[in-house]
Amino acid sequence: MAxxxxxxxxxxxxxxxxxxxxxxxxxxxxxxAFSDRLERLGPRYNALALSLRHQADRxxxxxxxxxxxxxxxxxxxxxxxGAKDLLAYAKQPTTWGARPYAGQVFDYTATTLTKLAKxxxxxxxxxxxxxxxxxxxxxxxxxxxxxxGLNPWDRTRWSGGSSSGSGIAVAAxxxxxxxxSETSGSILTPSAFCGITGLRPTYGLVSRHGAMAxxxxxxxxxxxxxxxxxxxxxxxxxxxxxxxxxxSAGKSFYYAPQFTRDLKYVRVxxxxxxxxxxxxxxxxxxxxxxxxxxxxLGLQVTEVKLPEFPYGPIISTIISSEAASIFEPLIKSxxxxxxxxxxxxxxxxxxxxxxxxxxxxAMRIRGLIQSAFSDLFDNIDVLLAPSRPGPAPKITQPLxxxxxxxxMPKAPGLTALIPAGNLAGLPALSLPxxxxxxxxxxxxxVGRPFTxxxxxxxxxxxxxxxxxxxxxxxxxxxx
Amino acid sequence: MATTxxxxxxxxxxxxxxxxxxxxxxxxxPPIPQxxxxxxxxxxxAARDSIRQNSExxxxxxxxxxxxxxxxxxx
Numbered sequence: 001m002a003x004x005x006x007x008x009x010x011x012x013x014x015x016x017x018x019x020x021x022x023x024x025x026x027x028x029x030x031x032x033a034f035s036d037r038l039e040r041l042g043p044r045y046n047a048l049a050l051s052l053r054h055q056a057d058r059x060x061x062x063x064x065x066x067x068x069x070x071x072x073x074x075x076x077x078x079x080x081x082g083a084k085d086l087l088a089y090a091k092q093p094t095t096w097g098a099r100p101y102a103g104q105v106f107d108y109t110a111t112t113l114t115k116l117a118k119x120x121x122x123x124x125x126x127x128x129x130x131x132x133x134x135x136x137x138x139x140x141x142x143x144x145x146x147x148x149g150l151n152p153w154d155r156t157r158w159s160g161g162s163s164s165g166s167g168i169a170v171a172a173x174x175x176x177x178x179x180x181s182e183t184s185g186s187i188l189t190p191s192a193f194c195g196i197t198g199l200r201p202t203y204g205l206v207s208r209h210g211a212m213a214x215x216x217x218x219x220x221x222x223x224x225x226x227x228x229x230x231x232x233x234x235x236x237x238x239x240x241x242x243x244x245x246x247x248s249a250g251k252s253f254y255y256a257p258q259f260t261r262d263l264k265y266v267r268v269x270x271x272x273x274x275x276x277x278x279x280x281x282x283x284x285x286x287x288x289x290x291x292x293x294x295x296x297l298g299l300q301v302t303e304v305k306l307p308e309f310p311y312g313p314i315i316s317t318i319i320s321s322e323a324a325s326i327f328e329p330l331i332k333s334x335x336x337x338x339x340x341x342x343x344x345x346x347x348x349x350x351x352x353x354x355x356x357x358x359x360x361x362a363m364r365i366r367g368l369i370q371s372a373f374s375d376l377f378d379n380i381d382v383l384l385a386p387s388r389p390g391p392a393p394k395i396t397q398p399l400x401x402x403x404x405x406x407x408m409p410k411a412p413g414l415t416a417l418i419p420a421g422n423l424a425g426l427p428a429l430s431l432p433x434x435x436x437x438x439x440x441x442x443x444x445x446v447g448r449p450f451t452x453x454x455x456x457x458x459x460x461x462x463x464x465x466x467x468x469x470x471x472x473x474x475x476x477x478x479x
Numbered sequence: 480m481a482t483t484x485x486x487x488x489x490x491x492x493x494x495x496x497x498x499x500x501x502x503x504x505x506x507x508x509p510p511i512p513q514x515x516x517x518x519x520x521x522x523x524x525a526a527r528d529s530i531r532q533n534s535e536x537x538x539x540x541x542x543x544x545x546x547x548x549x550x551x552x553x554x
Contacts, residue, residue, distance in 0.1 A: 136526075217549075310540060313533035320530065346522035350530055358530075361537045363548035370549055 002026065004033040009173030010472050013079050013230045016176060020067060020078045027067060027078035027122065031060035034080035035124050038174045041475060042125065045155065046147040047168035049085035050093060050126040056080070063120045075233045077120030082175040084163050085126040086133055086212035087113055087221070096212045097129035097144045097162075100335040110210025111245070112179055112221050112238045119237040127165030127178055131339050132327065133186060133214045134162040136320040136347035141395045143341035148395045151193060152473035153439050157392040160190030166224045167194035172475045177225040177234055181211060183218045184315055185418045188444055191224055191430040192387035195440030197459065197469055198224045199231040202449045203425030204249030206235070207242030215322040216247065217363075218315075218422055227469050228429060228459025232257065235452060251450060257457035263297055266454065268445075269304025269380035271413035278409040280390030283441045286434025287386055290443050290466075293433075294384060297461050304380055306412065307372035309365060311419040317354060317362040318423075324351025343400070366423050373424040373448070381454060383421075383446040385414040387430040391439030421446045429455040432468035440468070 002025040008016060020027060035053040042048030063078050088094045088106040095102050113123060128146040130138060141148035141158040149164025151157040152172040159168045163180030167190025170178050180187045182200045191198025199222045206221045213219060223234035232255035239253035275287045295301050330336050331348050339345050393399070409415075421428050428446045435441065445455045463469050517525060 310536045313536035316529070317533050317537065342517065342519060342522045343526070346519065346526040347529075349523060350526035353527065354530055355534070358534050358537055360548055361540075361542065364542055364546045365537070365540055367546060367549035368542075 002029055004029055008033070009037060010226070011176070012226050013075055013176060013233050016079055017075050017077070021072070023067075027063045028057065028060040030078060031056050031080055031122050031124065034175060038082070038125050038169065041172055042165075042169065042174055045150040045152060045159070045168045045172060046144070047128050047149065047159075047165040047172070047174065048125055049095060049097070049128045049146060049165060052089070052092065052123055052125050056122050056124045059117070059122050063122065066120065073118070073120040074237065076116065076237055078122065079176050080122045080124045081116065082125050082127040082166065082169045082178040083110075083113060083123060084129050084166050084178070084180050086129055086181055087126075087179060088210040089113060089123070089126065092126070094126070095145055096132055097146065098131035099145050099338045099340070100330060102145060106210070108210060111207035111242050113210070115238050115240070121237075124175060127169050129164055130162035131341065131344065132323070133181060133183060133212060135214070135344040136316070136323050136351055137343055137400070138341040139343040139398050139400055140341055141399065143339075143344060145340075149190070150395065151392050151439070152475050153195065156394055157439060158193065158395045158397070160193035160392060162186040163190050163224060167191055167196060167198075170194070170196045170224050170226065171473055173472070177223055177230055179221060179238070180224045181219060181221050182422065183214050183319060184422045187220075187222050187224060188387050188418060188428060188430045192442035193392035193440065195432045195442075195468070195471060195473070196224055197227050197231055197432065197463075198222065198430045199235060199452065199456075200421075200428040201235060201239065201452060202249070202427045204247050205239050205251060205253060205427075205450065205452070207240070207245040207248055209242055209244035213326050215319045217318065217322065227463055228431065228456045229463075231429065231459070232453075232456045249450075253452060255453070255456070257453055257460055260453050260457040263299050263458065263461060265300070266382060266458070267300045267302060267380040268294060268382045268384050269302055269376075270384040271303060271305065271411065273409045273411045273413040274385045274415065277406075278389055278413050278415050279386055280406065280436060283386070283390045283434075283436035286436065286441060287443070290433035293462060293465055296465065297458065299458070302380065304376070304383065306414050306416060306420060307369065307376060309369050309372070309420070311369075311416040311423065314362045314365055314369070315419040315423055317358050318366070320347060320351040321354045321359040324348060324354065328352065369420065370424050373420075373426065377448040381447065381451070382458065383414060383417060385417050385444055387442040387444040389415070391436045391441055417444065417446060425449055427452045427455060429459050431459050431462055432471070433466070434468055440471075
C-alpha cells in the first residue's frame with residue numbers, strides 16, 4: 001500500500017491529479033488519508049458536520065477502476081472535497097447548521113454534488129456552517145449547531161461565516177476544495193479570514209437545487225479552494241443550466257483563462273481610501289503591496305467611486321423578508337427558539353412584520369443598482385478592494401460591535417462592495433494577499449456578470465507572483 | 480421538502496448519525512460577554528427598530544413610478 005505524503009493535504013487539484021495519473025497512490029488511499037485527517041482535525045476547529053467516510057470509500061474504488069482503465073473524467077477525478085451542510089446529500093442528515101433541522105434527511109442530492117460526482121470528485125464530508133447560513137443577522141461566532149468556526153491560523157479567532165467549515169477545511173488541509181454558499185459575504189468572508197481563494201459566481205450560474213434557501217434572489221453556490229486555478233476547475237464542473245433551479249441563468253462556464261484578453265487592456269477600478277483609512281492599520285502594509293502587485297500585472301488601474309445607494313438597508317430588507325417567508329413554518333411553530341443566536345431568532349420573527357411595500361421598494365432600488373453597475377462597467381472591467389478591512393476577529397467579539405476603534409473614513413470608498421456586488425448579482429474572487437496580526441488578509445476582484453474567466457485570469461497571474469495562497473497554518477504542530 | 484421515499488432502515492441510520500451530531504460538544508465554546516447579551520424581548524425590540532430604520536432609509540430614496548422590481552441579470 002502506497003503512503004500518501006503529508007504535502008498532498010495542501011496540494012492543488014492539478015498537483016494531485018498528476019500524482020494520481022502517475023499512480024503514486026490510489027484514489028482509495030488518498031480518500032482514506034483525507035477522511036482520517038478530516039475526522040481527526042475537523043472537530044478540533046468545529047469544522048465537521050458529518051463524515052462520509054464509507055460513501056467516499058465506495059466512490060473512490062469506482063474511480064480507481066476508471067483510473068486503472070485509463071478512463072479519465074477530468075481534473076477533479078479522485079479529488080477529495082467537502083460541502084457546506086446546506087447542500088442535500090441523499091439519505092444522510094442535512095442540518096443547515098441548526099438544531100431544529102438536526103434530524104432532517106432528504107431523498108435527493110443537490111445538483112452541484114451530483115455534477116461533482118460525475119466528474120469523479122470524492123465527497124468526504126459535510127462541513128459546518130453558521131445556523132441557517134446566518135439568517136437575517138447574527139451576533140456571535142457561536143451561532144451554529146457545531147459551535148463557533150475556529151480559525152486554523154489561531155483558534156481564538158473566528159473562521160468567518162457562514163461557510164465556516166468550508167473555509168477551515170480547505171485552510172487546514174482537511175479537503176482539497178469545498179463548496180460554500182453566499183447570500184452576502186458568506187464565501188468571501190471565510191475565504192479571506194482563513195487565507196484561501198474563494199469564488200462567488202454570478203447569480204444564476206450555478207444551480208442551487210438541493211441547497212437551503214435563505215434568499216431566493218441572492219443565494220449563490222461557489223468553490224472555496226487553494227488557488228484561483230482550482231476555483232476555475234471546480235466552477236467548470238458545477239456551473240450550467242438546471243431546470244430544477246428557477247433562477248438558473250441557463251449558461252455554462254468553461255474555464256479558459258488563456259483566452260481572456262490581454263491583461264494590459266483590462267481596466268481595474270479601486271478607491272485609495274479602502275487601502276488606507278478604511279483598512280485596519282496592521283493590514284495596510286500588505287494591502288499596499290497587493291495593490292502594487294496588481295499594478296505590476298500591467299492592468300490599467302484607475303480610481304473609481306461606487307454608485308451611491310443605501311446598500312445596507314436594501315440588502316437587509318430583502319434578506320429579512322425572504323428568510324422570514326422561507327422559515328415562516330419554523331418561526332410560527334416556535335421551534336425558531338431552538339436556534340443558538342438570540343439576534344437571529346429575533347430577526348427572523350421581526351422579518352414577518354416587514355411591509356410588502358418595503359420589500360418591493362428595496363427590489364425596485366435594486367433594479368437601479370444593477371443599471372448603475374452596468375454603467376460603471378462601461379468604463380472599467382474589474383473592481384478591486386480588500387475582501388475585509390482587516391483580519392478575523394476574536395471568537396468572543398460581538399460581530400455587530402467591531403473591535404476596531406478606527407474612525408470612519410471621510411470617503412466611503414468601496415466598503416459596501418460585498419452587499420452591492422451581491423445585490424447586482426456580480427461575480428467576485430477573494431485572493432489571499434498577506435497577513436495582519438499573524439492572520440490572513442485578502443483582496444477581492446469583482447466583475448460584470450459572467451466574467452469569471454477575467455477574474456480568474458487576474459487571480460492566476462497575481463498568485464504566480466505571490467505565495468500567500470501557498471502559506472499553511474500551523475495545524476500539524478499542535479496536534 | 481423532507482423525504483417520504485426513505486426506508487425505515489435508512490431513516491433509522493440517518494437519525495442515529497444525527498443524534499451523534501447533536502451530542503457533539505463543540506471545541507472551546509466561547510463565553511458570551513454579558514454586556515452585549517439582550518433579553519429575548521429586547522432582542523425583538525432591537526430587530527423591529529432595525530427594520531423601522533431600514534424602512535426610513537428606503538423612504539428617503541426617491542424612486543420614479545416607472546421603476547419595476549429587479550428580476551433579471553444580463554451579461
